Amino acid sequence: MGSKYIGVCPDTVARLETQAAGRYRSAKEADKAVKTALHQITGAFMTPDELKRARRLLAGSDAEPEQALRETLRLHASTRERLPNIGAFYEALLGPLNARVVLDLACGLNPLYLGSIGYAVRGVDISGGCVSLINDWAAARGWDVSAECRDLLCDPPLPEADAALAMKLLPVLEQQQKGAAMKLLERIPAPVVAVTFPLKTLGGRSVGMESHYSDWFEAEARAGFDILRRETLFGELCYIVRRRAG
Ligand SMILES: C[S@@+](CC[C@H](N)C(=O)[O-])C[C@H]1O[C@@H](n2cnc3c(N)ncnc32)[C@H](O)[C@@H]1O
Structure with missing residues (x-):
């Protein structure tokens, strides 16, 4: 390798x-x-060169932490796409949930933004580079944010939280193992889960993704989940779901 x-x-x-x-x-x-x-x-989603640049930004972040954070979030494809409207996006998605502790599944660099606005975050991702960057950044700023390098397909223990995020994740999991997405959702130890889908490919093309993902997810979720909200926020298809009791 x-x-x-x-x-x-x-x-x-x-x-x-x-x-x-x-x-x-x-x-x-x-x-x-x-x-x-x-x-x-x-x-x-994030190359080794981008990780190196993020490390340099963290090292120099004391002078202008907000600017350094913004530049760092630009280095992961998923946070880059959200960056122009990131404040309004999270206010609309998470504000109504009144969560304090958030479990961020396949977190990318998301926990850095959530930590900066006061959430306690427990992240999981297979990218050891993202994970160590999050932990070092959180330690430097004194945030209650931590991440672990774990594979969600290997059933790692998941910490309890007030809300969980599965953002732009389910298609990536299904690509690795058919049926894995709903299997994961069923074992999340949080009362509500925010599930989101990209509406453009990494190359920027829209290819009927909204109807494709909404038809698939709503059919899969119907048996075990209540869909509390569905909306498109700044080009991202978003659901808030709750597992039905029993
Ligand atoms: C499309 S990105 C989404 C990142 C983040 N959720 C966001 O929306 O900003 C997908 C992420 O899933 C991670 N990933 C892929 N497969 C995974 C797995 N089996 N377990 C944990 N993380 C995984 C990747 O490393 C990548 O950071």
Whole structure:
């Protein structure tokens, strides 16, 4: 495995290697398949160079912390897309939930923004680079924010929270293992979950994603969840759902 994926959760690499070993005859083909999968599920959102730039921003962040934070959030594709309206986005999505502690699943760099506006956050992601950046940034600012490098497909223990976030996550999980998205939602230890979907590809194309994701998610959620809210916020399809008792 090349140095590009050194920071990825070892469980994820092992899981993908086992899958590839069963599918490809040569070790070279299997290795290539693992690298492609790792790029699709994590590397495409934040590259090693972007992580290095984020580290430099953190190191110099004492002078202008807000500016450094904004520049850092620009280095992960998912927070970059939200950045122009990030305050209004979170006010609309999370404000009505009155949560103090938020569990952020496959968090990317989200916990940095949430920590800056006063939330306590417990993040999980397979990107060790994002996770250590979050922990170091939170320590430097004294925020109640921490993250763990864990693979959500390996059933890690999840801390209890007032609300959970599964933002732009479910399609990435389904791509890795069919059925994994709803399996995860069913075991989240929080009374409400904010689930969001991108409405554009990473390349910026809109290709009928709103109807595709809403048809899929609403059909999947119907049996076990109440959909408390559904809205499109600044180009992101958002749901607030609650697991039905029983
Ligand atoms: C589209 S990004 C979303 C990031 C963040 N939720 C947001 O909306 O800003 C998907 C994230 O999922 C993480 N990821 C992918 N597969 C994962 C898995 N099996 N377990 C935990 N995290 C995963 C990636 O590293 C990446 O940070």
